[in-house]
Structures are given as C-alpha cells and as structure tokens.
Amino acid sequence: MRDKRNTVAVIGGGIAGIQAANDLGEMGFHVYLLEKAPSIGGRVAQLNRIFPTGESAISILEPKMQMLTSNDNIELITCAEVTAVRGDVGDFELTVLYKPRYVDEAKCVGCLRCMDVCPVESPDRVCLGTRKAIFVYPHAVPLCATIDMESCIRNEGCDACVRACEYDAIDFTQEERVGKLNVGAIIVATGAETYDPMPGNDYGYGLYDNVITTMEFERLTHPEGPTSGNLIRPSDCEAPMRVGFINCVGSRDINRNVYCSGGVCCMENIKNAILLKEKRPEVSCYIFYIDIRAPFRSYEELYTRARELGIRFIRGRPAEVTEKDNGNLIVRVEDTLKGMVRNVEVELVVLGIGNVPGEDIPRLSDMLKIPLAEDGMFRELHSRSAPVDTERAGIFIAGAAAGPKDISIAVAQGSSAAARAASSLLQSTTSGNRFKPR
Numbered sequence: 001m002r003d004k005r006n007t008v009a010v011i012g013g014g015i016a017g018i019q020a021a022n023d024l025g026e027m028g029f030h031v032y033l034l035e036k037a038p039s040i041g042g043r044v045a046q047l048n049r050i051f052p053t054g055e056s057a058i059s060i061l062e063p064k065m066q067m068l069t070s071n072d073n074i075e076l077i078t079c080a081e082v083t084a085v086r087g088d089v090g091d092f093e094l095t096v097l098y099k100p101r102y103v104d105e106a107k108c109v110g111c112l113r114c115m116d117v118c119p120v121e122s123p124d125r126v127c128l129g130t131r132k133a134i135f136v137y138p139h140a141v142p143l144c145a146t147i148d149m150e151s152c153i154r155n156e157g158c159d160a161c162v163r164a165c166e167y168d169a170i171d172f173t174q175e176e177r178v179g180k181l182n183v184g185a186i187i188v189a190t191g192a193e194t195y196d197p198m199p200g201n202d203y204g205y206g207l208y209d210n211v212i213t214t215m216e217f218e219r220l221t222h223p224e225g226p227t228s229g230n231l232i233r234p235s236d237c238e239a240p241m242r243v244g245f246i247n248c249v250g251s252r253d254i255n256r257n258v259y260c261s262g263g264v265c266c267m268e269n270i271k272n273a274i275l276l277k278e279k280r281p282e283v284s285c286y287i288f289y290i291d292i293r294a295p296f297r298s299y300e301e302l303y304t305r306a307r308e309l310g311i312r313f314i315r316g317r318p319a320e321v322t323e324k325d326n327g328n329l330i331v332r333v334e335d336t337l338k339g340m341v342r343n344v345e346v347e348l349v350v351l352g353i354g355n356v357p358g359e360d361i362p363r364l365s366d367m368l369k370i371p372l373a374e375d376g377m378f379r380e381l382h383s384r385s386a387p388v389d390t391e392r393a394g395i396f397i398a399g400a401a402a403g404p405k406d407i408s409i410a411v412a413q414g415s416s417a418a419a420r421a422a423s424s425l426l427q428s429t430t431s432g433n434r435f436k437p438r
Helices: 015-027 042-046 057-069 113-117 160-164 214-220 264-279 299-308 361-368 407-428
Strands: 007-011 030-034 074-077 080-088 091-098 121-123 130-132 177-183 185-188 192-194 211-213 242-249 284-289 312-315 320-323 329-335 340-346 348-353 355-357 395-397
Touching: 007 015, 007 177, 007 407, 015 030, 015 042, 015 057, 015 074, 015 407, 030 080, 042 057, 042 214, 057 074, 080 361, 091 185, 113 160, 185 361, 185 407, 211 214, 214 264, 214 348, 242 264, 242 329, 242 340, 264 284, 264 299, 264 348, 284 329, 312 329, 329 348, 395 407
Parallel strands: 007 030, 007 185, 030 074, 185 395, 211 348, 242 284, 242 348, 284 312
Antiparallel strands: 080 091, 091 177, 121 130, 192 355, 320 329, 329 340
C-alpha cells in the first residue's frame, strides 16, 4: 500500500497545477493530478501568444505537459471531480467522482479517425467554432478522444466512430464511479474563469455580432482556431480595419467586481493590439482604458512598444457601444485627458474581460474548509509571509484560484506550493521515523 505521507493530490490541471505536480514528482513524491476536464492545460491552452514576450502559449505549456507524462511518480487523472475531503495533514482521504469519457484511455492513440467520420457538429465553448460529438483538442494531454453524450446520436443508430476505430477503444458501457484517494497533502490549483459579459450585454455583447471578448479574439487569431489565425468580423467575415479594445470589462466596477484583475486585462489587450498591428500595419487600433497597470518586468516596455507602433490610447471608461446599419460600432467615451466626449467608430470591439471565481470555488471552500477572500477567491494564510498556505494545515493554494495573476506568478506559486507541501509532509513525520522521499 502506498505511503500517504509520500503522496500529494493536486486539484486542477492548469499551468500552476502542472508546475506543482512536476516539482513534487521530481522530488520523489507520488502525485495525483486531478482535472475535471478531458485534458490538462487550463486557460493557457486556449491562448495564442503570451505577454510580454509574444511567445506561443503552447511552446511554454507543452514541455511542462510532456515532462509530467514522462514522470512515473505522477498519476494524471482527468474527467475527475473531488466531491469530499476528510482528515488532516498527513492523513487526508479524498472522495473522487470519475466521469466516463466513453473511450478507453489505454487503447486510444489519438489518431482522430473517429472525429473524421462523426456526422455531428456542435458549438465548442472551449476553442470556439464547432467540434464533433467525439473530439480531441489540439495538443491534448492525455491524447485521448472524449464523447459528448449530449450531442452524440448513438441512440439514433449511429455507430460511425465504433466502425472507424481500429483499436476497439470506443466503450459506451462506461459509467460514473466513485473512488477514494489517500494523501498527505493537497494543493488546490483550480484556476479562475473569465467574466461573462452576456447576462448584462455589456457594451452590446450578445446583441451586436462585432463585439467579442479577449478569449474570442485569442481563438480568432490562433493558427489552430476556427479561422486559421485570420481575424475577421463575425457579421460579414471581413477583415476589420479599425479595432477598439476596451479594458476593465467586469473589473474595477462597483456593479460587477470592484477588484482589478492584476493588470492581466491591460496587458492582454495591449499584447493583442500589438500582434494585430505587427501583422497588419494598416489597421487602426484604439485602447480605451481607465489607467494602464503594467507592474512587472517588461510590461512598461510592452506599453511603450504599443505607442511606438501607433496604437492609440484613449483614457476613459466608455459609456456605451452602439451599432450602425453597416455593422460598424460607435464607442462613446469621455476622453479625460482632453476633456471631451468622443464618438469613435470602429469595425470590431474587443472586451478586455477580467478574472472571476470559478464555479467550483464555493463548493471547494465548504468542502476543504478554506475561507474565501472578499473577491470570492481562496484566501491565503498571509498575503506576504505565507502566500500559498491556507488556514488549514496540509492544504495549499496556487495560481488564479487565489486571485488574478499572470502566467509567471502562477508558475512560481505552483513551485512554492509544491515546496510547502513537501515541507509539511516531512514535518508531519515523527522524528523517530523520518520519511525520506528519495
């Protein structure tokens, strides 16, 4: 039986959770990396390029995912949800709900033949565009298909995927099951979600076709996105010549969320405007902002680069966005630097949406007995002296689950949480029987 003092559960397979798992695995600890989605990668896996370097997001993420799968100390468990936790440091028991993917992970090789023959297409909320009822995302880890039973038409007599699979991997007999995991420490790295402007139709989102979010912009400019990296207006599929980027949508707003999303929205919009301007210098880009928050290394330089490229910054929170008959949009804003109200006509508006607590955070907070901060995300024991510890010994937090942050800080917190988890396990072992991972 595996020694629970040598075992850590990492909940969440985003970049912070992946980093924590890799570090613990390298130390010699056994790690259960639990992810509720069919594959790991989290928000970073959806991005095109990252700020401030402009590097491909997958070039940062993929080596970490490959390192994880090559380490025998790390057990990756996807389509899994933690439903209960009991015990204390050195002796936790997790109840895990394992959801079926209806494909045998041990047999599937990710050849995509099942996708090629599947006749069903449905909207894809992760990568935008559409996906088949049986799907594999690009660069997925594990590289295994998943069947969305809500869109599958097996009940109508379709067995196209079964006939196409040479490896007999399709398994419709799979059912939900419940299991137990015994661990000595827990790291919570469930990440955050992006603000949804749809319920309030912020700036016409959901009403006007040509108002999109930063995540939608990322996918529309991604080489593996629905338009193969070519930015187009949703209304007419034409390339826009005037693009407006609105910062702080869903953040720094007493009617939405009063907190700032850590400068992430500012830099995301600046980065995207630069990428667009460098690819198509003839495009006019406008960034509407309250103030620019560029607090970390190379952020100010990125802002300066944007200005040098001719990207126009208009200081003021837009009052409204209205649509013209031709699909163009009018951004009405008080330019607080010039002391005048301006009506700026653009062909596409990109909403810089902030981070909000994930839907699982309240449930996890109750289950783990970890309090939440005023922003609805996990509260650390102390923001300066113990930034990854929680009020409960043996449970640690990392990444955006503990508040908005960029990739570099999420990675650093993943490593920090791994070190703190290892330390807590060593300290929980009696001095007469000191446990040594290696």
